[in-house]
Amino acid sequence: xxxxxxxxxxxxxxxxxADRPSIQLGLLAAVARAHGFAARTLHANLDLAAQLxxxxxxxLAEHRGPLIGEWLFSVEAFGAAAPxxxxxxxxxxxxxxxxxxxxxxxxxxLRRHAVPAFLDGxxxxxxxQEAGVVGFSSTFQQNAASFALARRLKRRFPHLxxxxxxxxxxxxxxxxxxxxxxxxxxxxxxxxxxxxxxxLTALADGGDLATVPGLAHRAGERVVVNPPAAPAVLxxxxxxxxxxxxxxxxxxxxxxxxxxxxxxxPFESARxxxxxxxxxxxxxxxxxxxxxxxxxxxxRLLDExxxxxxxxxxxxxxxxxxxxxxxYLREVFPRxxxxxxxxxxxxxxxxxxxxxxxxxxxxxxxxxxQPGLESLSSHVLGLMNKGTTAARNINLLRWARxxxxxxxxxxxxxxxxxxxxxxxxQAAIVPHLRHLQPPGSAGRIWLERxxxxxxxxxxxxxxxxxxxVYPRSVDLQRVAYFFEWEQPAPLPDAAYDELRTxxxxxxxxxxxxxxxxxxxxxxxxxxxxHDGRRPGHEGTYTFQDTLAEIYLACADRPVTATAVRxxxxxxxxxxxxREAFEQFSERGLMVLDGGRALALALPAVxxx
Amino acid sequence: MAEVQISDDDVxxxxxxxxxxxxxxxxxxxxxxxxxxxxxxxxxxNESLVVDVDPVPSFHAQFAGAFTPERFESAEAVAxxxxxxxxxxxxxxxxx
Numbered sequence: 001x002x003x004x005x006x007x008x009x010x011x012x013x014x015x016x017x018a019d020r021p022s023i024q025l026g027l028l029a030a031v032a033r034a035h036g037f038a039a040r041t042l043h044a045n046l047d048l049a050a051q052l053x054x055x056x057x058x059x060l061a062e063h064r065g066p067l068i069g070e071w072l073f074s075v076e077a078f079g080a081a082a083p084x085x086x087x088x089x090x091x092x093x094x095x096x097x098x099x100x101x102x103x104x105x106x107x108x109x110l111r112r113h114a115v116p117a118f119l120d121g122x123x124x125x126x127x128x129q130e131a132g133v134v135g136f137s138s139t140f141q142q143n144a145a146s147f148a149l150a151r152r153l154k155r156r157f158p159h160l161x162x163x164x165x166x167x168x169x170x171x172x173x174x175x176x177x178x179x180x181x182x183x184x185x186x187x188x189x190x191x192x193x194x195x196x197x198x199x200l201t202a203l204a205d206g207g208d209l210a211t212v213p214g215l216a217h218r219a220g221e222r223v224v225v226n227p228p229a230a231p232a233v234l235x236x237x238x239x240x241x242x243x244x245x246x247x248x249x250x251x252x253x254x255x256x257x258x259x260x261x262x263x264x265x266p267f268e269s270a271r272x273x274x275x276x277x278x279x280x281x282x283x284x285x286x287x288x289x290x291x292x293x294x295x296x297x298x299x300r301l302l303d304e305x306x307x308x309x310x311x312x313x314x315x316x317x318x319x320x321x322x323x324x325x326x327x328y329l330r331e332v333f334p335r336x337x338x339x340x341x342x343x344x345x346x347x348x349x350x351x352x353x354x355x356x357x358x359x360x361x362x363x364x365x366x367x368x369x370q371p372g373l374e375s376l377s378s379h380v381l382g383l384m385n386k387g388t389t390a391a392r393n394i395n396l397l398r399w400a401r402x403x404x405x406x407x408x409x410x411x412x413x414x415x416x417x418x419x420x421x422x423x424x425x426q427a428a429i430v431p432h433l434r435h436l437q438p439p440g441s442a443g444r445i446w447l448e449r450x451x452x453x454x455x456x457x458x459x460x461x462x463x464x465x466x467x468x469v470y471p472r473s474v475d476l477q478r479v480a481y482f483f484e485w486e487q488p489a490p491l492p493d494a495a496y497d498e499l500r501t502x503x504x505x506x507x508x509x510x511x512x513x514x515x516x517x518x519x520x521x522x523x524x525x526x527x528x529x530h531d532g533r534r535p536g537h538e539g540t541y542t543f544q545d546t547l548a549e550i551y552l553a554c555a556d557r558p559v560t561a562t563a564v565r566x567x568x569x570x571x572x573x574x575x576x577x578r579e580a581f582e583q584f585s586e587r588g589l590m591v592l593d594g595g596r597a598l599a600l601a602l603p604a605v606x607x608x
Numbered sequence: 609m610a611e612v613q614i615s616d617d618d619v620x621x622x623x624x625x626x627x628x629x630x631x632x633x634x635x636x637x638x639x640x641x642x643x644x645x646x647x648x649x650x651x652x653x654n655e656s657l658v659v660d661v662d663p664v665p666s667f668h669a670q671f672a673g674a675f676t677p678e679r680f681e682s683a684e685a686v687a688x689x690x691x692x693x694x695x696x697x698x699x700x701x702x703x704x
Binding site: 532 | 674675676680
C-alpha cells in the first residue's frame with residue numbers, strides 16, 4: 001500500500017490537558033523512530049488552547065460528568081448523523097456545567113464557529129500530503145475531536161491511513177467505534193508499542209493487516225480484531241520525545257521561552273496495578289486490559305529522569321503510573337536522596353504508606369501524592385476492597401502534612417452495602433481533621449467500564465450525555481466508559497448531606513488563610529497539644545505521666561490498647577488505656593477505629 | 609501498689625456470680641479452677657487474705673483540667689512547627 005508508506009503523524013486532540021506534553025505521543029513517536037520510521041507529533045490541543053485561552057480551555061478539559069468536550073466536536077465528527085444538531089445539550093446539563101461559567105449561547109457559538117475554525121486551521125498545520133499515516137491517541141474526551149479531524153483529513157487527503165488508539169478503544173469499544181466511524185481505517189486495541197511499528201511495517205510493505213498484533217481493521221463488511229501483542233517490556237522503551245510539544249507551545253505563546261521550565265514532565269515507571277491484580281477496587285475501571293503490574297528497573301528510571309531533565313530543562317515530573325512500585329522505596333528514592341537530585345515528583349500510590357516511607361518520599365522530592373484514600377469510613381473502604389482503614393488514611397494525611405507533601409484525594413460514596421451511619425460517622429470525624437488536607441471533591445462514584453461494580457451490575461445504561469454525541473448507528477452500550485446504574489437499595493442523597501456540609505467547611509477553613517493547626521510538644525512524661533483548629537476556640541491541652549505516654553504511643557500510627565499498654569512505664573490495665581482513648585477522642589485529639597487509636601496532633605518541631 | 613483484703617465471702621460471691629454466667633465449657637472450667645485456687649489460699653490464711661494490686665488509674669481529673677483556652681501569637685508558626693527564619697538561626701548557632 002504505497003500511499004500509506006509516508007511518515008506517520010501522531011495527533012493529540014482536545015480535550016487533553018494543554019499544560020503538559022502527551023506521553024502517548026512522545027513515547028509512540030520515539031518508538032516509531034527507533035524502528036526506522038519518520039514520525040512527528042501534533043499536539044493539536046495546544047492550538048485550541050491558544051485559540052480559546054488557556055484558562056477557558058483548561059476548564060473545558062476538566063472531566064466532571066457530562067461529555068461537554070465530545071459534544072462540542074460531535075457535529076464536525078458525524079455531520080448530519082450527529083444527534084444534537086440544534087444544541088439542546090447545554091440546557092439539558094446546565095446544572096452540571098455551571099463550573100464552566102459559560103452560557104448555553106457561548107457553548108453553542110463555540111461549537112458552531114470556534115471548533116470548525118480550529119479544525120480548518122489544523123489542515124494547514126502539517127504538510128499532510130507528505131504523510132502516509134495519521135495516528136490519533138484518545139483517552140477520555142478526545143474521541144469526537146479525533147474523528148472530526150480524521151473526517152476533514154480524509155476528505156482533503158484521501159490517501160491518508162487513519163489509525164486510532166488509546167484507552168478509549170480498549171476491548172469492545174475499539175471495534176464498535178471502527179464500525180461506526182468511516183473516517184477511521186483501523187484501531188489499535190491495547191498497548192501500542194508493538195502494534196504501531198508492526199502496522200507501519202505492514203503498510204510500508206503492502207503487507208497484510210492481519211499480521212499486526214492487537215489491530216482492529218475492516219475485512220469487507222466486518223471488523224476483525226487480531227490477537228494482541230505480548231505486553232511491552234518497559235525497560236526496552238525509549239524515553240518519550242516531547243521536543244515538538246515545547247516548540248509548538250512556545251510558538252503559540254502558551255509557554256514562555258526560558259532557560260528553565262516548570263512544566264510537569266510525564267513519565268511512566270510502571271503499568272498495571274499490583275493491588276488490583278489481587279484485590280480489584282470495586283469502582284476502578286482503569287487498566288481494562290493491562291492490570292498485570294510491570295515496572296521499569298530502578299536504574300532505567302533514574303537514567304530517564306536525568307535524561308529528560310537535561311532534554312527539557314524542567315525538574316518537575318509527573319508519574320502516569322496507577323500505583324507506586326513499593327520496590328522503589330528501597331531502590332529508587334534512597335538513590336535520589338543520596339544523589340541530591342532536586343526533582344519535584346508526583347506519584348499515585350497506595351494509602352498504606354508509613355510515616356518513615358512518607359518521610360523518605362518527601363526527602364526524595366515527591367511533593368505531590370495521590371494515594372487513593374477515597375473514604376474516612378473503614379466499613380466503606382472494606383466495601384470498596386481498598387485494603388486500608390479510615391485510621392490509616394487519616395494517618396497518611398497527618399504525615400503528608402508534616403513532611404510537606406501535597407495530597408490529592410476525594411471522598412466517594414454510593415457503594416452497595418453502605419449505611420447511613422457510615423456517613424454520619426465521617427461527618428462527625430471531619431471537624432477534628434481541619435489541620436489536615438481536605439479532599440478535592442466529594443461525590444457519588446461513577447460506574448466505570450471494566451470495574452468490578454460494572455461487571456456485577458446487570459441494569460446499566462450509558463451515561464446520558466453519550467446520546468448527545470454519537471449517532472444512533474453507534475451502539476452506546478459498546479462504546480461508553482461511564483454508565484448510570486440501578487443500585488439495589490441505595491441510600492437517599494440526603495444521607496450524604498451532613499458529610500457534604502462538613503467537607504465544605506473543611507475546604508473553606510483551608511482556603512481562608514494559613515491552614516488550621518493541631519500540634520504537640522513533648523518531653524518525657526509531659527505533653528502539650530495546641531489546638532488551633534477552630535478560630536475563637538484555640539487553646540492548649542496539658543497532659544502528664546501516663547496520659548502523655550498513652551497519647552505519644554499513638555502518634556506514629558494507629559495502635560491497640562494492648563500495644564500501648566506494653567509501652568507504658570507504669571502497669572496500666574488495658575481497660576484504663578481504652579478509657580483514656582475515649583477521653584482523648586471526645587476532645588477530638590484522637591480518632592478510634594476498629595479497636596485502634598490514632599493521635600491526631602502533629603509534632604510541633606518540623607522535619608523529624 | 610494498694611492493699612486489698614479478700615475474705616471467704618468474696619470468694620463465695622465470685623463462685624455464685626460464676627454460676628450465673630453463660631460460658632463455654634473450657635472457659636467455665638478455667639474460671640472454676642481459678643476460684644478454687646482463691647478458696648484454697650484463703651483457707652490457708654484463716655478466712656481472709658491481703659493482696660497487693662495496682663490501682664486502676666482514673667484520668668478524669670487530668671482530662672477535666674487539661675484545657676487552657678489561649679491564642680497563639682502566630683498560628684502559622686504552630687502549623688509548620690517553627691518559622692523558617694528561626695530554624696535557620698538555630699541551625700547556625702548549633703553549628704558554629
